[in-house]
Amino acid sequence: MNYWLIKSEPSTYSIDTLKAEKQTFWSGVRNYAARNNMKAMKKGDICLFYHSVVDPGVVGIAKVVGEAYQDPTTDDIAWVVVDVAFVKKFKTSITLPQIKQDKALANMDLLRLSRLSVQSVRKEEYEHILGLAGA
DNA sequence: GCCAACGTTGGC
């Protein structure tokens, strides 16, 4: 079981959209490091859902229900998608400023590699964020 | 294979 963080601009695809649709394929990743992370995802892995740009922060949780396959939105075989399903939306999101000032989260890729759109999260970090969310 | 130029992402 691994933990991940997947980013999306809420204007492009928000946690509310995922909640309404229940499940989606995570497309549009055009970065090799992010793609490699998606290829490493296994069914049952947990993803923190992160909103970027507008009120940046972790807003909820999704889980991997289908492992990497060819991105149907392109013919370029370099790119893949995974299937993710809605799990929950936090009552209060964990904001980026909150993450930045939290010593337990200081080593997150989110802070070091701010542009990586799919990144791995350590178990302790995942559990710490769940604690902050009161979940 | 190096590196400058350029484009994109994302925080503020």
Place this chain on the structure above:
DNA sequence: GCCAACGTTGGC
């Protein structure tokens, strides 16, 4: 809207 960070492209 601006700008820093960083990935990619292309000339040499």
